[in-house]
Amino acid sequence: MKKTNPKKQPAIQYTIVPRDLAGHLFDVTVTVALPSPDGQVFALPAWIPGSYMIREFARNIIRIRAESHGKPVALAKVDKHSWRAAPVDGPLTVSYEVYAWDLSVRAAHLDQTHGFFNGTSVYLRVLGQEHMAHQVDIQRPHDPAAKSWRVATSLPELGAKRYGFGTYIAADYDDLIDHPVEMGDFALATFKAHGVPHDIVITGRVPNLDMARLQADLKAICETQIAFFEPKSKKAPMDRYVFLTLAVGDGYGGLEHRASTALICARADLPVANTPKRLGAADGYLKFLGLCSHEYFHTWNVKRIKPAAFAPYDLQAETYTPLLWLFEGFTSYYDDLMLVRAGLVTEEAYLKLQAKTVASVLRGSGRTKQSVADSSFDAWSKYYRQDENAPNAIVSYYTKGSLVALMFDLTIRAKTSGKKTLDDVMLALWQRFGRDFYAAEARGVTEAEVEALFDEISGLKLKPLFDRYVRGTDDLPLAKLYAPFGVKLADERKVAKPSLDVATGRDGADCKLTQVHEGGAAHRAGLSAGDVLAALDRVRVAGNPSNLDSLLGRYSVGDTVKVHAFRRDELMTFNVKLMGDRVPGIALEVTGSDKKLKRPSA
Structure with a gap:
């Protein structure tokens, strides 16, 4: 994916104005200097990368019109998310209203307290010109409630000051939609992780927030992950990173982007000043740090190391891959592991978190009916559309995928006497498929290449594990796998309730x-x-x-x-x-280990 220089190419130009805060309406325009002579087609994405469900964002466009040289231009609906303008001797401008009332990390939300949007919810795609440079003028609302608002985004500034309203630039459409925007009165702090500035943005009232602790803990996580993927250079894959966080009464979720993440959390899960610093397995702040660690790990694993089906994304239709167990499950394995390696939680607390994951997987009978590969492929129709029968019908590629990662890690460590680990496989994936993804003609990794890479890097023949536990539905033999590392897996129930x-x-x-x-x-x-x-x-x-x-x-x-x-x-x-009660009371206890074998948390 070779990038163009945005300053040498005419840009596709957008403006976005939070016009009606109480009515939750953004006014958006897109101007195309050289529209297609056959009639320019515009389309709003049907889904957002990282959230595998058709959301039909175009349903939130209230009114839409086109003009050229100040005169109206006919605009015909092509399908539920596309429009075709009549041929004009450019430039062509399309103006539309977007209703924004989805309080999540996936879409757009606007009221008197803040504004937030993902590009997939607001930026019409100019078909055939996605490779061109794109720029957007984010304008301040006229509402008095927004008089002190600022803007937070990882988009590079063109005519704006950092955190200010104004013009921002993107290399192409894919770049444009990968930088969500938050606007409002937010708490802000910055730290550097191996020399790269990282911003923490907290929107929402959080009394007595311990921002200094949050900075220190996130710095430890980020530096640990940067060093994991680039142990020699410690070079981050981005020039700047932003944690966009909305604190609410009760909420939890995150969505990864190439240089930022959008997060939503309960304000009670954020650290309070002058409270104990030790983290336990039940600590809400630990849950928040795990979320941050998960989304940050995605900076490498799915934003740059991608499945072949996502390079490039088809934003108008479902894009199937059987590899989400690798991209979400392995990220779920490493998110808590990075907290241990960063020195934020003890091994004991980490094992309690791992035991909880084991119990949650064993809880549902769906694990005996659906493999993690099938769960990945069916994400669009099953995992993201769960109903009351979900535990009996499906398995999570997040939770069981994380245990699959654990299985591979323990197996590789044991059979190579600790000379190789899952870390080596992840580094090989990064070096071959991720490191240069946005700098060259890069491509995603296929299922066959993943399996071959595991064998090559480990020196083992791992096809039986793929057959039984990735493509199959067998329960993972975790007790047997833990044993050489001095960890005993037991069911703690003494008397069934x-x-x-x-x-x-x-x-x-x-x-x-x-x-x-x-x-x-x-x-x-x-x-x-x-x-x-x-x-x-x-x-x-x-x-x-x-x-x-x-x-x-x-x-x-x-x-x-x-x-x-x-x-x-x-x-x-x-x-x-x-x-x-059939919920397994899983416990993991350290009993000692072969000195040659280090546990993954070591």
Whole structure:
């Protein structure tokens, strides 16, 4: 993907104005100096890279029109996300309104508190001219609520001061949409990781935020990851990086970009000044740092090392790959591992996090029906469109993918007596497929190349592992794999607790079944997801999940209880024979190890 020099080429020019904060409307224009003589086609992407679901962002375009030399130009709808303008003797300008009320990291959001957008939600693509330089003028809202707003983005400035409104430049359309924009009154701090400036932007009220601790901890994570991929030069793949973070009452999520990440978190998960610095496995701040570590690792693994299907992206349709277990699962393996290597958590806390992942994978019977390769391929229709039956039908390429990474790491370490590790495989992927991705005619990696690379770098024949655990549905032999490294995997349950084997949620003041696990007590008795529990043995079940646990705690495994539940508006009765809680109580304990074998966290 050879890049053009944006200053030597006529740019595709955009303006974006947060016009109506209360109405959540951005005004956007795109001007094309030399439109296609056959009639220029414009299209808004149907999905955003990193989130594998068709979202049809064009549905948020409210009004759209075109003009040239001050005169209207006919604009015809081609399909649900494309328009064709009548031929003109350029330039051509298309103006449109975008409704922005999606409080997530994937789309756009605008109100009196802040503005945020991903390029895929607001920038119409000029078909045939995506390779040209693109520039965007981000204008200040006229609303008094925005008088002190600033702009945060990793886009290079052209006619703007850093953090200011004005003009920003991108080498091409793919570059343009890979730099989300945050505007508002935000907390801001900057640190350098191996010489590269990294900005932390926090939007939302966070009383007594310990920004100094956040800077120090993120610096440790970033420097650890930079040194992981470039141990000699410690050269980062970007000139600047931005953590764009929206703090809310309750939220969690992130989306990776080539020089930034968009994050949403609970404000309670951000560090508070003058509190203990030690992190435990249940610490909300640890969860936030793990999220930051995950998205930052994507800077290498998926933003530059890519599956072949993503080079380039087809932004108008589903783009299938069976490799998300590598790009998301392996990133999930390394995110917490990097916290240990950065010195932020102990090995004990790390093993507790790993045990939690093992338990979550073993929880759903979907793991026996779908491989991580199939889960990757079916992300568009299954993983990102989960319903109440998901635990019984699918497996997560994130969580089981991270255990697949662990399996490969432990196997390679053990069979090579510690001479090779999964780290060596990741470095080879980076050197061959990622390092020069944006600087040369780069391409993505295929499934066959991935498997061949594992064998080449490790010196082992790993096809049986790919067949059984990547393309197959066998449970990973983790206890056997841990043993040579002095880690004992055990099921901690001493006495099984009585359980309905369900997941629940609140429905007003009531308790609603959100998932019924296959083969469990509720399933065998005939209860279904969506049923609202009314009573157990004529005692009311309140909406708080702890109330159900408390009631069940008065029984023993094997007891039969009478459950009254509403299905839709009909009251039904079920006789439920309580079974033991089948959620594995996984524990990982260090017992000592062969001195030749270092654990991955060492």
